[in-house]
Amino acid sequence: MTHTLHRSGTVESLSIDYPVLVIAAQGINSKDSAPKFRKALEIILKHNPVNFGDMRTGNYFRKGLKPILNSTKENSIVHGVFTNKNDLEECLKELKEADLGLSVVVSGLFSEVWPTLKNIGLKPHSLNISLGVFGKKELLPEREILDITTMCGHHCVSPLLVKKMISDIKRDKISIEEAARELAKPCVCGVFNPLRAEELLENILKKPGGQS
Amino acid sequence: MLITDLCVGCTRCVPYCPSGAISIGKDKKAHIDRNKCVECSVCYNNANCPVNAIQPEELEWPRSVREVFATVYKEHKQTNVPGRGTEEMKTNDVTGRFRPGEVGFSVDMGRPGVGVDLKDVEKLTMALAKVGVEFEPLNPLTFLMSDKKTGKLRDDVLSERVHSCIPEFKIKEEKFPEVLETLQRVSKEINSVFSLGICVKVNPDGSVPIMKYLNEHNIYYLPNGKTNIGIGKPAAKF
Numbered sequence: 001m002t003h004t005l006h007r008s009g010t011v012e013s014l015s016i017d018y019p020v021l022v023i024a025a026q027g028i029n030s031k032d033s034a035p036k037f038r039k040a041l042e043i044i045l046k047h048n049p050v051n052f053g054d055m056r057t058g059n060y061f062r063k064g065l066k067p068i069l070n071s072t073k074e075n076s077i078v079h080g081v082f083t084n085k086n087d088l089e090e091c092l093k094e095l096k097e098a099d100l101g102l103s104v105v106v107s108g109l110f111s112e113v114w115p116t117l118k119n120i121g122l123k124p125h126s127l128n129i130s131l132g133v134f135g136k137k138e139l140l141p142e143r144e145i146l147d148i149t150t151m152c153g154h155h156c157v158s159p160l161l162v163k164k165m166i167s168d169i170k171r172d173k174i175s176i177e178e179a180a181r182e183l184a185k186p187c188v189c190g191v192f193n194p195l196r197a198e199e200l201l202e203n204i205l206k207k208p209g210g211q212s
Numbered sequence: 213m214l215i216t217d218l219c220v221g222c223t224r225c226v227p228y229c230p231s232g233a234i235s236i237g238k239d240k241k242a243h244i245d246r247n248k249c250v251e252c253s254v255c256y257n258n259a260n261c262p263v264n265a266i267q268p269e270e271l272e273w274p275r276s277v278r279e280v281f282a283t284v285y286k287e288h289k290q291t292n293v294p295g296r297g298t299e300e301m302k303t304n305d306v307t308g309r310f311r312p313g314e315v316g317f318s319v320d321m322g323r324p325g326v327g328v329d330l331k332d333v334e335k336l337t338m339a340l341a342k343v344g345v346e347f348e349p350l351n352p353l354t355f356l357m358s359d360k361k362t363g364k365l366r367d368d369v370l371s372e373r374v375h376s377c378i379p380e381f382k383i384k385e386e387k388f389p390e391v392l393e394t395l396q397r398v399s400k401e402i403n404s405v406f407s408l409g410i411c412v413k414v415n416p417d418g419s420v421p422i423m424k425y426l427n428e429h430n431i432y433y434l435p436n437g438k439t440n441i442g443i444g445k446p447a448a449k450f
Contacts, residue, residue, distance in 0.1 A: 004438060005409050005437060006320065006323065006409070007436060008324075017436075023299060023303055025306040029306055029444065095443070101446075102443075103305055103306055106439050106441060107436065109436045110435065114439065122441050122442065122443070123414070123418060124414045125304065125414060125441060126305065126310060126440040127301065127439055128302075128438035129411075130437055132407070132408065133324065133405050133406070134396065135399040135400075136402070137405060140325070140326065154284050155323060156230055158232075158325075160227035160228075160229065161228055186230075186257070
């Protein structure tokens with residue numbers, strides 16, 4: 001489940017992209033963990049996430065707040081996505097203080113995440129590092145499309161849907177914000193960053209004939 | 213997944229398919245290419261078909277394999293973990309699965325967004341087995357192997373295509389160059405892609421030996437990744 005590992009993009013674009021994940025080790029600390037997952041979600045919600053969800057229930061844009069909060073299970077994996085380091089830091093600080101015993105994983109630029117951990121007296125414990133894509137890369141969509149679709153690591157966000165959204169924005173059928181929200185819906189886990197998607201869509205649209 | 217005769221050809225579902233498996237036929241109705249379809253249910257769950265023409269179907273073995281590797285919130289019976297892999301480094305602070313001097317690999321086959329034939333997956337798992345890799349027993353893909361020692365998959369699943377699957381294993385750090393070379397070689401022999409991830413335990417002094425190796429050998433890695441922040445309990449002893 002490396003669903004937040006291979007997010008592509010420039011350093012500048014990734015600097016507003018910090019998914020946080022909370023998980024139990026099945027068979028070790030998962031027993032009676034459902035209320036702890038709810039507590040973790042409540043903490044995440046206090047710090048301005050642009051998306052959130054539970055892998056067992058779905059994301060905010062499809063399920064809404066209450067069904068996610070009220071459905072946590074012992075094998076939940078809950079997520080929140082933050083767009084600035086202050087919110088990230090405050091959330092991690094509160095998760096640390098809550099001492100839920102669950103594992104917490106932060107995705108994002110190592111150069112930004114590690115100093116954030118240091119600020120709250122934590123150190124990286126283990127890392128997951130992406131060595132990139134191998135194989136028939138000619139089968140991949142354009143890089144600017146991938147920067148959007150890889151925000152759903154399970155690849156439930158279709159490159160064709162990105163192109164459809166761009167076309168609809170150009171024809172004034174939909175706003176950029178609405179397009180970003182529509183793109184966030186298929187990402188079950190709630191790790192798709194709609195704010196970053198807006199920026200990426202804007203950049204595509206600025207280019208002459210961008211994805212026309 | 214099926215599109216029934218109720219379809220009015222509005223085309224709404226077409227762009228939602230991550231595999232590009234839906235198209236409009238000469239009859240002006242949407243059709244699903246059964247070879248390309250990986251049974252992910254994204255069209256059913258998100259396209260809001262105005263006439264409910266998209267319907268799930270009861271899948272029989274071996275086609276049901278596609279659904280298992282594509283439907284995110286279905287947990288795997290053997291692991292109780294939803295998704296296509298395992299907890300890998302996400303719970304390493306509690307499980308101690310990856311220890312100092314070890315490197316975990318997750319080979320995200322078919323990602324990003326291409327999909328992969330299981331016969332191509334077998335090429336990779338058999339090549340890895342030849343260099344002595346032992347596959348993670350709790351990974352859902354390992355359950356499809358008829359011989360875990362050789363990486364051979366069951367014959368009856370080889371014609372199936374999945375959205376993605378993740379051969380997972382760990383090795384001693386000194387074996388890293390040999391395994392990476394194997395992965396690079398097989399990547400040229402498959403009709404798909406894979407995204408490669410490695411897991412490591414950070415040393416108490418904050419150093420990451422594998423990063424030193426990657427830098428010294430000019431091996432590309434992304435500036436972003438996942439960091440386990442080490443607050444899970446009970447803490448694994450290292």
